[in-house]
Amino acid sequence: MRKAITYILLLTMVTFVSCERNFDIKLKDNQPQLIVEGYINNQLPEYNYVVLGRSQSYFEPGFENIPVTGAVVTVTEGTLLANNTYNWDLASKRILKEGRFPQFNDQELPGVYFDPMLKADPTRALIGKPGKHYLLEIEAEGKQYSAITTLLPLIPIDSVTSGFHFLDEDEDEDTVQTKARLTVHYKDPDTIGNTQLYYWSTIGSRNDFGWGGMGTNRFTPGTDDLVNGQYIHLTLSNGFAIGDSVNYYLVSVERKVYNFWDSFNKARSNAGPFATPVSLMNTISGNNVIGCFSGFSMSTKSLVVQ
């Protein structure tokens, strides 16, 4: 919110008088870090995966992930005991592997680790269960890393409706299209401290790979600090084409996972006089590592946009 307003002010100010030029900025060298992006959810087995990458110096060319391959990656299910220790069910341990999968057109995805069962029998592939805890263990280039996450109890979606139509002008294509916005209706639980993320997929994105390919709204806060226990009707500002078929996911996450994604959204657009350097709220244990093991407890509704 604050950021939005400061950008508006900045924009206006810059319009008044300022000028911009290229400028040679000399930066110090970085300390390379392992980047971990891991997910466990209760609905979409092909969306349970771990991506390993490496950070690089700022002015190195290239933007894609620098994959860390050949790592040993495992996920183990467990429960939290009354004395606040975990009981890991070693029989549930799955070893995740890199490979080609028919779900993603058999493309090569180096540095992305899946449950190999996804190819053999997707119905028996790794899947999260609400209420359970999950241990991620990684051995990469001789070093050990680990993280724990949990799947919270589900928050059911009552319905998703479309409305708030507007004309969307695409200046590049020179087209005008009527679009609608989606409103999700659900009851926030009476316990304070619940946090949600909102994702969706459309016909156009259904064959994409990964959570990075899912639609989401990064400006929408998902804590109930101010609306605890209320009945929520939340409208996102994103537009949806009329007639599109949308799968809408209401994702409950534990606070540390929410904090990570909140810091991620703050870090992703951050420049200008009001910028503060944002570091991600890491949840992975180990040296020189940044990332998050995200337990997503998902409820789904499908609809055709009207």
Next chain:
Amino acid sequence: MEKTDSKITAFIVFVLLVLMSQNIYSQSRTLIIKVIDSVQLPVSNATIRINQKERLADTTGIISTILPNGRYRITVTAVGYHNITKFLLVNNDTSITVNLRSRESLLQNVIVTGSRNILRNQMSVHSLDMEQIQKLPVVLGEVDPLKIITLLPGVKNGGEASAGIYVRGGGPDQNLVLLDGIPVYNPNHLLGFFSVFNGDAVKNIEVIKGGIPAEYGGRLSSVISVNTRDGNRDSVKFSGGIGLISSRLSLEGPLIKKRASFVISARRTYIDQVARVIAPDSIGRNGYFFYDINAKADFAINSKNALYLTFYIGKDDFTFTDNDNDGPHRQFNAIWGNTIVGLTWKQQLSRKWRHELSLVRNDFNLNSQIAFSTNGFIFSSGLTDHTVKDDWVYTPATWLRWKGGLQYTWHKFKPGAGSANAGFQEFQSQINDQYAREAAGYVSADVDLTTRLNLVAGMRYSYFNQVGPTEHVIYGPDGAPTGQTTYYKRGQSIARYHYPEPRISLLYKLPNAASVKLSYTRTIQYLHLATTSAATFPSDLWVPVSRLIKPGKAEQVAAGFFKGFGNGRYEASVETYYKTLGNQLEFKPGAQLLLNQNLEGEMIFGSGRAYGLELFIQKKTGKFTGWIGYTLSRAERTFADMNEGKPFPYRYDRTHDISVVANYKLGRHWEASAVFVYGTGNALTMPTGRFVYNVGYSSRDQQPIFTNISQYDKINDYRMPAYNRLDLAFTLTPRPRAKRFKSNWVFSLYNVYNRRNPYFIYINANEDERTIQGKQVFLFPILPGITWNFKF
């Protein structure tokens, strides 16, 4: 209390006891001299020489002194006035009024007060009169006293168009900004382009960087005192000015002839209208303006009692409409401002006693709303203070003056109330209001220990108590509410702090117009400004200390050498200081400040230190006047949770800082002035590396999907390029056509050699074009300005 504190306290008590035990002259007479100008207004800070001994009148033009019976030669001098010498036989308690005739031609020059700096036992101080400030070049012709003081050594700004003032390594919220003695919480209009002080209403400005006297408290690093002028007591006068982006109008005159007067100054900007003409496409329906009104009335009840009423109201109004990708009709509107009312009763109770009682109400309020087509957001915040202040001055002997007083403030903080609607969902929220009592008492003694050695020893004792009614939500370490709350009843104490604040200054006068000064100050601050950015923004919140937020503490020692030469035409000083800061507040990166009940959870605390050397030389009289200031300094902060707990440079750490101010009288009608500034660049945190996150693969585009994220290492390890700039101004004062009507033209040229000083720098990593390029944004190229001022 730490051990050193109690030692210092004991020392001061000892010194005070020794002083009190001394006998006071019994055969002495009190002489009160009042210095006024031709329109009956007091002449502040006049120098009065009684036989060979020089003394200084206060800001109300009064000096009270005790002398043995005898015949005296009294000479009164003041900047901008002809000297007057009188002979006086004192064999009774005597009160005289001295009328000074103004030397208009001398007023034109830039002078920082007279030899006061050498004689006065107050170090680290600079005063500027408005006449001097008005001649200096300023951006777009907008005269601003708060901008000019950053040309003095040890007083820094945050960069171009930055609101903050940073005194000797302190933060922007550590300055006690006073308007006629009333604290101003937000001294800036939008983003710090302009301060709230309208040049037409201001008489003078004084900044105290160290050796802060015991009567001031509540802020750690400085006192910036702005005094407004009194109205003309003889006849009604108009004055004003027309500039490129704003205009001003003042009206003043007598309420009761010779006894009561008023002055009202108003100002409004039309920057939005100007911009709309220059760039109609980019401005569109957006608008911004501010106005402010300063008013003052004074009433001399009789020769011993006077009442002063100060009033200020200012409002900023900002509207922004945009048809962006968030959907049409995104609109933002914010209105914010201060309202200040203060009433002061000044009394000369007897020849030895003076008394001042002030009642103040101080308001700061913000209301903003933002509307998207599907959701809207209304936010308001503010604070209200009620203060009563009682100050006494007792002068039992020529060599001794006591000061004492009490202050009490009732604070009400409104950290934010908001309501939002998204679609047909309504969110109502109210961050609990907070209440606090702040009180302080002080005593100080100004003693001539010998003819050369003067001591000002003071002790301030401050107290802060946050009280109910309020409800505290208890948060867990991960920032999530635990579901538990604590309720505090009305008046129930939530957090209480109190500290002694010793203040000591020593002055040793050397022969040949020179002196050495030493000072030690300890200051405590009970309010923190919650802000994450360099530019002040109307959502900035003042938050009181609480159970978790501890008061800021500062200790400073300073030493200086002061010397006048060239028959008083030149004055030079060298000062050095060392300052420690405790309980300094920072916000976690990306902290959410608006509507955050758990603001404390976003804060981290650390310490700081600052040290430096300040050189100052000025020429005070003649055709050519001006000064050169140079500061060599270091300011750093240490936070356990930042930079691995190692000290890092403060963002506004400035190794070298130079300012040169010059004013030259070209002839009867023309005058030229120039300002040159040079400063080491601000310290910034820049990324060292980057990585991608949130990866995916688009089967339609056959392209990977990802987001680039920056990796950071050390804090404030990168330096912006050095800042430097030269400005010029020419003032034309035409021969007046009518006797009553006077006017002048100020032509200014800002950034003469068109230096591209970066306002900010950033790195643009363009994933589509696969380029990574550093960029700098700079605000003001060479800019002309023109202002027409008039008076009749």
